[in-house]
Amino acid sequence: MDSPLGDANTTLILLALVFLSSIVADVSCSSDDPSLSAFFYDYTCPQLQDIVRSDVEKAFKREARIAASLLRLHFHDCFINGCDASVLLDDTKTFKGEKSALPNANSLRGFELIDAIKARVEIQCEGVVSCADILTLAARDSVALTGGPSWEVLLGRRDSLTANRTAANVLIPPPIADVPKLVSMFATMGLTEVDMVTLSGAHSIGQARCSTFRQRLFDDRGSGSPDPTMQKQFLGSLQEICPRQGNGNAVAPLDFVTPMRFDNNYYLNLQYGKGIFASDQVLFSGRGITENYVRYYSYDQDAFFQSFVRSMIKMGNITPLTGKRGQIRKNCRRPN
Template sequence: MANSILSSLFLVAVITAIATPHMSLAHKPINGGGYLYPQFYDHSCPNALEIVKHIVAKAVAKDPRMAASLLRLHFHDCFVKGCDASVLLDSTGSLISEKRSNPNRNSIRGFEVVDEIKYALERECPHTVSCADILAIAARDSTILAGGPSWEVPLGRRDSKGASLSGSNNNIPAPNNTFQTILTKFKLQGLNIVDMVALSGSHTIGNSRCTSFRQRLYNQTGNGQPDYSLDQTFAAQLRGRCPRSGGDQNLFFLDHVSPFKFDNSYFKNLLAYKGLLSSDQILLTKSEQSMELVKTYAYNNDLFLHQFALSMVKMGNISPLTGPKGEIRKNCRKINTY
């Protein structure tokens, strides 16, 4: 009986994965004009991918957390105005940086690694490789370095000339959002529930701050009741370094089992009610379809890795700037001045 259930769940996920648009997006016209395709720099900057790979590998060897940080940068970029490197812009007199938003402030990191990559690429092939493409390639390379899947990265994005603080505050899923709110935020980007669950699996690496999940530890759920979706022994362990007040910036592994390995332990943790964030655990408790996907990925690591790669390609195609739109920044932190 158990094997029958698992087989059914496996088939549901496989069918859904097959039905999900993925690699064909690599050659699909974007915004009525240009294309994204993996060979975009083959002639204009043939060493581009190797340069990114080398610098990302060096950064992750020095700081294993950097793999998750670079992956997260790509997410937080694409969910605001599309994959256009707007997240990298610093504030100026006329521009308010997305780095100041609630999801990003004192949280996102990896900008110095992007700067190093951009500097190296500008020396190799000036004014050619966009910062948006750097983020997409670095996210893929970071995933591989952590033991995750590889995929061909469609390329040809251009960089935005502006940022959106309001978009960053409103469009990026938050740790305390409801299931429906998170799903809506994904759907607004053209992503479905399969993408949402698979991409949430990126929390198999990385950290979260105490302030992002404290309310789960101290019955601050809004109704005065304990959060029964969190294993109470696990909660007691977390309280040791996440007190009722103070310690806001204390870091905790999102996946306490294999925090630096890109695998399906994240989904196994959810089945044990040991998902760190509320936004993680609700994938098991608030939707039958997402629950079945969580179970399927927990039982089948290969299927999770396969779908994650497909969903990353799909996410990387959110409203990129191509052709004459946008620009190729010389410095990823600021708009070009001529």
């Protein structure tokens, strides 16, 4: 098998990507919402970050899977009207919550932990800290606890008064999306193609339900055959976990090599045809920006970590509610 680093032009590609990364960094930093600040709660709730970190760490020790669940919860929140904790809302008489949307139903996890953190924060700083900021901090701490980078989270978001299940059904990237579809959906959120490849690295941790990728194993896109881009031994392993008529809620790790560690192994897996989702594997299916960055990040974990931090901050800045917009919910599951 060819080297995962590719042909003789790889070195030149990597050098070019280093230069491109510096450009991406400048663009990301310039997009920060001026209303958000790493010091937002320093005087009004100085205990906040210690509380969040402590509770996430305790939950992680009980169940390591919770880290990926919190990271995914944050992603699914930010893609619907920005990072406003709308994903945490239960159904009401006036709207249907996002929890029951197709990409989220029986899939998103971590709501109880966010409730518990919010309750502790309310005891210390009543009516001060938003659920949206708690979720953003919890996602950051989840990455750090699993071996990934940490960073200063920009704070000051407020919570939405409503949810949008219709948008959640449309705007969350599906696991069968091709590159043009992924690029378009991320661009709608103000995120670049490089952000898309970088944030996909969140699949370094976590698990996937059989129902989200089974078709690749047996009848890819109606072809009657498995996805030909999937490595054969890997395919066989997944078919054992997810037989054709098996339980759709059975799970497989997104990264079979280091499933509980946030690292760059996800990108190396793609080069060997070991991406679980079609939307992962397509990042290495053609010659272009996505494939070049897959190679780059598999070669340089530090570069991946630095880019991931920038893209996470950028995603956290998607149309936040600040100032007098929205509210500080007392209970993350319902408006005040």
